[in-house]
Amino acid sequence: xxxxxxxxxxxxxxxxxxxxxxxxxxxxxxxxxxxxxxxxxxxxxxxxxxxxxxxxxxxxxxxxxxxxxxxxxxxxxxxxxxxxxxxxxxxxxxxxxxxxxxxxxxxxxxxxxxxxxxxxxxxxxxxxxxxxxxxxxxxxxxxxxxxxxxxxxxxxxxxxxxxxxxxxxxxxxxxxxxxxxxxxxxxxxxxxxxxxxxxxxxxxxxxxxxxxxxxxxxxxxxxxxxxxxxxxxxxxxxxxxxxxxxxxxxxxxxxxxxxxxxxxxxxxxxxxxxxxxxxxxxxxxxxxxxxxxxxxxxxxxxxxxxxxxxxxxxxxxxxxxxxxxxxxxxxxxxxxxxxxxxxxxxxxxxxxxxxxxxxxxxxxxxxxxxxxxxxxxxxxxxxxxxxxxxxxxxxxxxxxxxxxxxxxxxxxxxxxxxxxxxxxxxxxxxxxxxxxxxx
Numbered sequence: 001x002x003x004x005x006x007x008x009x010x011x012x013x014x015x016x017x018x019x020x021x022x023x024x025x026x027x028x029x030x031x032x033x034x035x036x037x038x039x040x041x042x043x044x045x046x047x048x049x050x051x052x053x054x055x056x057x058x059x060x061x062x063x064x065x066x067x068x069x070x071x072x073x074x075x076x077x078x079x080x081x082x083x084x085x086x087x088x089x090x091x092x093x094x095x096x097x098x099x100x101x102x103x104x105x106x107x108x109x110x111x112x113x114x115x116x117x118x119x120x121x122x123x124x125x126x127x128x129x130x131x132x133x134x135x136x137x138x139x140x141x142x143x144x145x146x147x148x149x150x151x152x153x154x155x156x157x158x159x160x161x162x163x164x165x166x167x168x169x170x171x172x173x174x175x176x177x178x179x180x181x182x183x184x185x186x187x188x189x190x191x192x193x194x195x196x197x198x199x200x201x202x203x204x205x206x207x208x209x210x211x212x213x214x215x216x217x218x219x220x221x222x223x224x225x226x227x228x229x230x231x232x233x234x235x236x237x238x239x240x241x242x243x244x245x246x247x248x249x250x251x252x253x254x255x256x257x258x259x260x261x262x263x264x265x266x267x268x269x270x271x272x273x274x275x276x277x278x279x280x281x282x283x284x285x286x287x288x289x290x291x292x293x294x295x296x297x298x299x300x301x302x303x304x305x306x307x308x309x310x311x312x313x314x315x316x317x318x319x320x321x322x323x324x325x326x327x328x329x330x331x332x333x334x335x336x337x338x339x340x341x342x343x344x345x346x347x348x349x350x351x352x353x354x355x356x357x358x359x360x361x362x363x364x365x366x367x368x369x370x371x372x373x374x375x376x377x378x379x380x381x382x383x384x385x386x387x388x389x390x391x392x393x394x395x396x397x398x399x400x401x402x403x404x405x406x407x408x409x410x411x412x413x414x415x416x417x418x419x420x421x422x423x424x425x426x427x428x429x430x431x432x433x434x435x436x437x438x439x
Contacts, residue, residue, distance in 0.1 A: 035196055036148060036196070039147070040147050040199065043148070044381065044405060045198075045199050045201070046250045046405055048139070048202045049202075049205075049236070049252065050092065050095075050203070050205070050254050050256065051205050051209075051255050052255065053206075053255065054208050056078070056079040056258060062223050062226050063230075065234055067230055067253070072385065074384075075378040075384060075388075076377045076387070076388055077391060077392045079370075079374065080254060080376040081373060081391050081393045082256065082394055084323075084329070085108050086369075087256075088109060088209070090108060091394055092156035093157050094394045095397050096138035096139055097136040097138050098395050098397070098398025098414040099398075099412060100395065101330075102330030103413060106120070107330075109284070110284065114334060125172065131161035131163065134157055137162060137163055137410065138162060139398060139402075140152065140167045142408075142410065143405065143407060144168070148200065148405070148407070149196065149198040149199060150167040151186075151189045152170040152171070154202065155203075167198075180232060182204075183236050186236065187236070187239040187240075200401075200405065207225040207229055209259070210225070213362065214359065214361070216361040217361050236251065237379075250379065250383070250404050251379045251380065252376070252377070252397065253377040254375065254376055254394075256394075258363060258372045260362065261360060262346070262347055262359075263345035266347070268347035268348060268349045269347070271348065274311045279294040280294070282352050285348065285350060286364055287346075287363065290340075293338070301319060305319060305338055315348055318338070319338060319339075320335055320336075341365070342365065344366075373391065378419075380404060383424070389419075393414060395412065396414040396415050397414070397419070398412055403419075
């Protein structure tokens with residue numbers, strides 16, 4: 001055999017290996033051996049779409065034909081009420097589990113373990129992918145445990161082995177992946193043969209959140225991002241329409257929180273200008289600061305709280321047991337020892353916080369602030385058309401996901417009957433033969 005031939009064979013082998021490595025890297029969680037259990041194959045499909053930071057009134061800022069279609073052909077809520085804190089990670093996982101942060105374990109974007117030695121941080125892949133942090137089963141784990149395949153194009157918790165289980169297909173978050181590519185992959189999954197077709201699919205867009213942080217609510221950049229995401233939604237719905245089993249697909253559109261602007265006339269309140277933070281880890285900054293004390297001695301906590309409240313006229317510091325009941329604060333070691341929450345439009349910082357800057361748009365204020373509210377839309381075969389409901393909580397979505405997928409109910413903090421009671425009678429079993437038309 002000539003060296004040229006050997007060289008070509010080596011090159012081909014190397015290219016195949018590289019392609020395999022790239023595929024593995026893109027969807028590292030692909031479990032090719034998994035198939036849907038026979039009893040699950042005739043059940044419907046659910047695409048859970050999240051638009052991060054999509055405030056309840058954002059559809060009024062620009063024409064949104066995709067969202068308008070969801071509203072006219074399906075169900076919409078006046079608003080989606082977030083949990084405290086109004087942050088990406090706790091609210092996404094409350095949507096996915098139907099549980100409050102005190103029960104599902106993801107208390108914030110950054111928080112300590114009960115042992116005080118480890119910290120969860122949303123930008124740290126090791127902690128994000130460690131299933132031990134997540135204390136409740138999200139909808140994709142519930143499905144997988146029942147023999148129903150799932151797939152994730154990003155969503156909080158989908159990278160972790162929650163209860164020892166990941167989605168059949170998952171990918172580590174990568175903001176560089178275009179939204180159109182994400183939609184194409186979702187449609188590819190939905191076009192799979194019935195044995196390998198995922199019944200639960202998550203799809204996540206950060207475009208609106210990013211641009212509203214950078215430029216503020218109502219800015220040209222934020223509004224343009226709303227329009228781009230709606231185009232992705234239109235593409236998703238058109239692709240579902242073209243599927244033979246498209247009339248068996250549900251789309252739920254959610255957001256984790258709203259967005260608001262700071263009041264430029266109110267300078268940020270800096271905590272350590274009025275109280276010593278020695279031996280204190282100050283987490284985040286902007287709408288709130290969480291204070292974790294090395295020694296959470298009651299007198300010291302009260303001293304810092306009182307020092308803050310005596311000088312701050314645009315917010316308040318609270319011990320966990322002083323927080324409003326609807327915040328559902330836990331005495332778990334994952335929650336802070338002291339909470340400083342600014343009034344809407346105001347900011348609170350610590351000089352120790354080196355990473356946070358007051359941005360044109362933000363979130364994290366108390367959940368009763370109207371600007372912190374998100375959106376919820378549901379579309380699919382058993383969803384009553386043109387139905388508008390009062391504001392619902394993020395924990396109320398999980399029971400509806402279980403109902404449309406015909407999965408058994410587990411522990412939840414949401415209202416188990418609120419949304420499922422609105423469903424139309426059972427749709428006929430899905431079929432992969434012939435054409436279908438959504439009515």
